[in-house]
Amino acid sequence: MKVEGLEGMYAGLTPQAGLLIVGILTTVCIALHLLYRRKVSKKTLILLSIIFSIGFLSSVAGVLASPLISGVDGPYYPYSVRELLEGDGLEEPDQPVVFYLMAIFAVVVGDITLGVKLAQALFPSLFIPVGFALIFYLTKKEQLSLFMVAPLVFIACALAAKICILKNMPAMVLALLFYLFFIKLARGEGRTLDFRIRKLRAVLNENFLISLFLFGMMALTHFLTAGFIFITVVAHLAFQLGYFRRLPRHELAFTGILVMVISAGLLLPIGTRVLSTTNSFAEGALPIPTEPFPFRLSSSPEAPAYHFLPLIMLSIAAFYFMIKERKYPSCVLGVSLLTGLLCVQPWMIDPLYGFRFGFLTLLSIIPMIALGASLTRKRHPKVSGSFFWVFALFCVGMFVGMGLTAGPLGPGALTVEQWEYSAGLREQLPDNCILTTGYPEYILEYEYWDKLIFDRDVKPLCDVEEAPLSLEETSTRLMDRQYEFQQPCLLLIPHQAIEDENLRRLGLKNTGIQNQKTAVLELRDEIAFLTDLGDEVPINVDILVSLPDLENEG
C-alpha cells in the first residue's frame, strides 16, 4: 500500500482523512452520550458535544494550516511512525501507545504526516470531554462545567497548532482521568469487588483498579507524566500527614501497590533506562541557592509556569478554599500544583527539562479553578465570577498570543522553502555514506528533521554562522571529513552554488542525485581513494608523492 507524507509534508486532505475526522467526532460524541445520558441533561450533553466538535475541528484547521509537521519535537513523530510501518521498530518501544495510534491513523488516511497531524489535533481536544468529566464530578454543576470547558477550545487549538508535544498530550489526558478516579478512590466511592479476604475487599474497589489501569496506560504513553503523577500521589500522602495529620487508608494502599508495580517494572530492562534518565535529569540541575527565597516560577523565560502566573494565583486561591471547606480528597489537585512548581525549579532538574513540569501544572490548575469558583459561588458570587473570567481571558489570550507568533511552528521548525532544498533526496541516497554540507540550507536545528528527510544525520562542515563556505573550502573540508571517517561522504549543495564552476578542478564530481534545488556531490575517485589510505599510513612520516597525472592536471 502506498503511503504519502514520508518526509514531513502532507500531500493533501484525502477523503479517508475526512472520514477519519467524522469517525473521531462520532465516536467521542457517542461515548459522551453513553457515559452521561443519565447524569446530565440532554441540553448539556448536546452543548458538550458541540464544544468538543468545535475544539477538534479548529485544532484540525490549526494543524493543517502549515503543510509541514510542526510543534515541539514535530519531525520525531512521523519519523518514528515511518520506521514502525517499515518494520524497523520504535526508538522508544517501552512507550508505544501514541506511536501505534498514529500509525493506525497514518494507514487509514494513507499519509504519515497527515495521520500524525490528526493525532496532534485530537489529543488537546480530548481535554474538553475529560476536563468536563472531572469538573462536573468535583462541582456537580452542569452549567459551570460547561462554562469552564468552553474556553478550552482556544487552548486546545493553540496547543495543537503551536506546541503539541505528542507523547505528553495523550498522557496528560490520561492523567486528568486518573485524577478523577483517584479522587473518587480517596472519597471511598465505587463498588467493592467480591474478594474473599476482608481487608482486600475493603480497599480494592473499581476505582482502585481503574486508577491502576490508567497509571499503567500513562506509563506506556509517557514516562515523565507517569513519574510526575506518581510523585503527586506520594506527595498527596505526605501532605495529608503534614496538614490534616491523617494517613488515608485507600490512598496508602494504592501507593503501596503502585510502589510494588513500579519496583517490579524497574527490574525489567527498561528500568535501567528509566533510572538513568531520571538520574541525568536530576544531575543536570543547578545547586540549591542559599538565598532566603530560592523558588522561581520558571527555570527559563520560555517555561510555561511563568506564563501561567494568573492561573497559578487563582489556583492558590482555590486551594485555600478547598482547605477551608475541608475537601480532603480534592487536595490532590493542590498538591499536584505544588509538586509541579517544585519540580520546575532549576535546582530540582536540568533547567532544559523544567518546562515540561511547568506544563504538567496545567493538569491541576483548570479543575482547581473550577472547584474554587464552585466553592465561592454562594457566599462570594463576584469572586466566583472572576475565577471564570480570568480563566476565559487567559485562554483567549493564549490563543491570540500564540497565533500572532510569527514564523514557522515549533523549535527548529522549517519553512516550506527550506524543506524543498532537502526533500526528495532520501530514496536516491546510497546506504553507508555520510551526508555533509557547508551551506545553511541544510544545517537543520533539530536532528530529527535530518532523520525524517534524509534518513540519517547531516554532518555540517562548519558552524551555521560560518556557512556558506566557498567551494574551495568546502572541497578541502570534505576531504578532511572523508579521511576522518574513512567512509564515502556526500555533499549537499544548492544548484546555484555550482553553476559555471569547474568541479573537476576542485576534486569534486556530481553524483547525479538531485532535486529541484539541490545537487549531491562527492569527491572525485582519485581524491577519494587518496583519503582512503589515511588509516593505513602511519603518522609523523614524510611522503614522497609521485602522481604525475594529478600533478600535470594542476
Add this chain to the structure above:
Amino acid sequence: MVEPIEWATLSGELEERENERGKLCLYLTDGWRAENLQAESLKLSTVAINEFYVVLRLKNTPYWENSEWENLPMEPDHEEKSSPPHEFVMNSNPLFAFILFPIELSEILYGTAAYGVVKLLIAVPLTVGLIGLVLRLCVDVWVHLHRSSHLSKEGRR
C-alpha cells in the same frame, strides 16, 4: 611535465631522505605503475594499496617498528553531555532549610545511581509534606491568635 621517480633508484632515494630527516619516508604513487613490481628485489615493501594508489616503504627501514597510527573514528562523532559538578551547601535560611531539607539531604547521593530516584520520588513528596506541615502550623497560630483576640473582646463585654 612531472615525471615519476625511477623504480631502480627509489630505495636509494628513500634511504637518503630517511637518513637526512631522521624519520620514516614513504612513497605514494599510482597503483597501475606498481603492477608487476618486484618489490622484494627492489628492497621495497607495500604499506597500503587501493584501486588507485600504492604506498611503499623501504623493506628494512629501522623507523617502521616505531611507527604510530592515528585512531580515526569509524562512526561520526557525537557530543556527550557532561553534568556540572555539585557542591553540597546547606540553605542558610532556617525556614527553607527546614522545608528543603529532604532535597538538600538527597544531594549527598549526587553521582550515585540512586540520586535521581531519591531526589524526585522521595525528597519532593517529603518537601510537599513539610510545606503542608508549615501551612498547618501557620493556620493553627492564626486560629489561636484570632480566638484569643475574640475571647478577650468577649471578656471585655
